[in-house]
Amino acid sequence: NAGVTQTPKFHILKTGQSMTLQCAQDMNHGYLSWYRQDPGMGLRRIHYSVAAGITDKGEVPDGYNVSRSNTEDFPLRLESAAPSQTSVYFCASSSLEEGSFFGYTFGSGTRLTVV
Amino acid sequence: AQTVTQSQPEMSVQEAETVTLSCTYDTSESDYYLFWYKQPPSRQMILVIRQEAYKQQNATENRFSVNFQKAAKSFSLKISDSQLGDAAMYFCAYRFLFQGAQKLVFGQGTRLTINP
Numbered sequence: 001n002a003g004v005t006q007t008p009k010f011h012i013l014k015t016g017q018s019m020t021l022q023c024a025q026d027m028n029h030g031y032l033s034w035y036r037q038d039p040g041m042g043l044r045r046i047h048y049s050v051a052a053g054i055t056d057k058g059e060v061p062d063g064y065n066v067s068r069s070n071t072e073d074f075p076l077r078l079e080s081a082a083p084s085q086t087s088v089y090f091c092a093s094s095s096l097e098e099g100s101f102f103g104y105t106f107g108s109g110t111r112l113t114v115v
Numbered sequence: 116a117q118t119v120t121q122s123q124p125e126m127s128v129q130e131a132e133t134v135t136l137s138c139t140y141d142t143s144e145s146d147y148y149l150f151w152y153k154q155p156p157s158r159q160m161i162l163v164i165r166q167e168a169y170k171q172q173n174a175t176e177n178r179f180s181v182n183f184q185k186a187a188k189s190f191s192l193k194i195s196d197s198q199l200g201d202a203a204m205y206f207c208a209y210r211f212l213f214q215g216a217q218k219l220v221f222g223q224g225t226r227l228t229i230n231p
Contacts, residue, residue, distance in 0.1 A: 031217060042119070042206060042221035050216070090160060094217070103150060104210075104219060106160035 002027050006091050006107030013081045013114045021076040021110050023091030029105070030096035032074040036060065036087040037109075043090060049074055050096060081114045088112075117142055119209050121222035128197050129230050135182075136192045136225050138207030144168075147211040149183065149190045154204040154224075163205070166190065194227075202229045 007022045025032065033048035035058075045058030047066040055066050063085055065077045078085060091107040118141045128134035140149070151163040166174045166183050173181050178195045194201055207222040 033219075040124075040223055042223045043208075044221070045219065048216075056216070088158065092160075092219075096217075101148075103148070103162050103165050106152075109158045109160075111158075 004091055004093050004105050004107040006089075006110055008110060009108065010111045011113070013078070013112060015081060015083060015114055017081050018077065018079050019081065019112075020078075021089055021091075021112070023074045023076065023107060024072050025074075025091075025093040025105070026072060027093060027105065028071065029093035030071070031094045032068065033058065033092050034064070034066065034074070034076045035090045035092060037090060038087050046076065046089075078112075083114045086112060086114045117144075117209065117211065117218070117220050119207055119220050119222035121205075121207055121225050123225045124223070125226045125228070127228040127230055128194075130197055130199060132197055133193060133195045134197055134227065136194075136205055136207075136227065138190045138192070138222055140188050140190065140207075140209045140220075140222075142188065142209065142211065144211045147209060149181075150208040150210065151179070151181070151190075151192045152206045152208060153201075154206065155200075155202070160206075164192065197229050199229050199231060202227060 004025045034046040035043040037043045044060045049055045049068040089110045092104045094104045095101050120139045147168045149166045153161045153163045164176045180193045182191045204224045206224050210219045
C-alpha cells in the first residue's frame, strides 16, 4: 500500500546516545516533514524538506538533524539524546504542487523514550 | 503568529448522538486549508475532513461535517450518529504558505469519549 513508512515503532535510548529514525514514502511526494507530539501541545514541526538536497528548520529544530538524498527517504537523527526528546515522532508527506495538494499523509509514528 | 486553538481538552457523548468539537485559528492569510485529523489509540493520524478557505460550502464526509466561519476564523467538526469507533483524539490543523513554503499548525487536541 502506498504511504509513509516509519521505523522503528518504539525505542528506548539512553541519555547521550544517538539514533536515526527512518521515514520513507512511495507516493512521489516532494514535501516531507518531521513532527513531534507531546501531551497538550499537539504536533510541532521539527524539520522539513521540499526536494533532495534541500532541508530547512521547522519550529522546534534544536537537537535534531535531517538529510535528504533522494525523493523517498527523510531520516531524522538525534546526535546526543536528552530526556526532553522523549516524545512521539511522526513523518508526514504531501504534494508540492498546489493543484494536486489534498492533505498530508502521516506515518504510524515512533514512540521514543530517553532515559 | 499563526495559532490554532481547541478549547475543549475533553468531550464525551452518548453513542448515536451528535457532538461538535470546536476550533478557532488566527491568521492574516486569505488562502489556506483547514483539516480535522483523528488519532485513535493506534496512534495513526487519519484525515477526517478538509476545507479549502476559498470554498464557502462546508465540507462533509458521511457522518462528519464542518461549520466553517471564515470571518470568525472558526472551524468546528460535527459528528452525527456517534459510534464507538469514533473515540479518539481529534486535532484541528491549519495549512498555509509562508514565503512560498507550506506550514501546518496543529491545535492541542480534543479527546473524544463515546459512552455506550
